Amino acid sequence: MLVRKGFGLKAAAIGGLATMLIAAMPAAHADDRLIVFAAASMKNALDAVNTACEADVGEAATISYAASSALAKQIEGGAPADIFISADLDWMKYLSDKKLIKPDTEVKLLGNEIVLVAPKDSTAETKIEKRFDLARLIGESRLAMGDSKAVPAGKYAKAALEELGVWSSVEGKVAQAENVRAALKLVSTGEAALGIVYATDAHAEPGVKVIGTFPEDSHPPIVYPVAQTADSKDKDAPAFLKCLQSVKAGELFKAQDFTVLTPSN
Missing domain, CATH: 3.40.190.10 (Periplasmic binding protein-like II)
Incomplete structure (x- = not known):
């Protein structure tokens, strides 16, 4: 975390939570579970959506939250994510330019x-x-x-x-x-x-x-895009992507003050 000198150890410790989140990311697909990397700002809403979508998807996803920049770099480094949700278009483009996402799965999901x-x-x-x-x-x-x-x-x-x-x-x-x-x-x-x-x-x-x-x-429009990663072979990834765009998911996102950008399925 970048904190100006003299700002205090407490501030640095708080920022260290984000580093801990990244360090706690799954190193491999445990039991072939669906793994989602998502922007930290999505946690409350996406946790609720994950629970609501479990029946449709067939499993609850394992979700790691951190800054979009950190997550994109993790994926670039080979982290085993199936789905990436960024808090801006730039970091999704970063992965797209490196052919690390499946372009036909990318959707502009939410606004803020x-x-x-x-x-x-x-x-x-x-x-x-x-x-x-x-x-x-x-x-x-x-x-x-x-x-x-x-x-x-x-x-x-x-x-x-x-x-x-x-x-x-x-x-x-x-x-x-x-x-x-x-x-x-x-x-x-x-x-x-x-x-x-x-x-x-x-x-x-x-x-x-x-x-x-x-x-x-x-400021530029705030857009959260989502896509499946290029290396993902998880059979439940398409169902999770579909559920993210469902009416029930949309209502949960709206309850947390997100704007839903995709037509509901």
Whole structure:
């Protein structure tokens, strides 16, 4: 996790959770189970969808969550994933360009928003607009967000702050995390005064509150694509992909504030 010097061991430890997630990824197909690599921001919703789809698929998938960038690199390195769900189009394209996914299985599954969050007991208020005084709101604390060079949520956040003309004023106050859930944790524990996360993450964390939503035109569209990996031979992968696009899955995604982009099966 990239945390500015002096930010504290607690922040680094929180970011270490993401590393532990990656380290805990399955090294091989245990009992030929379906293995899914999914963006960390999907955990609450996808866990529910996995349970709902078990009867249709014939098994519950084994799901590993981390930053899309880390997961894509794992797949490139030979990790035994059957299905990859990215939080942006870039990392899916990264694998596609290397012929590591089955192109005819790729679907734009979900959409999302990015929001500005504060600890639940914070009195911070703002209107997100051109040149709003984000630096003043942060004060002597930090702004938590995903790594702006690799993590999709961080890339979206930086793009929005640049478009709104405030990036240069807060760049030195940013605590960059290995994934969006680690950034969220920094805010919920009070290690950071503010954070930029997905709306779905804010929905899932009672320790934070949303104080503003970034305009859609301030950043690239947030799209979660899904595809089966090129090396996958799991017989249940097609059924899982189909169930992800079902009405019941769509309702569970919507319950966590995702936007469903695919027609329901």
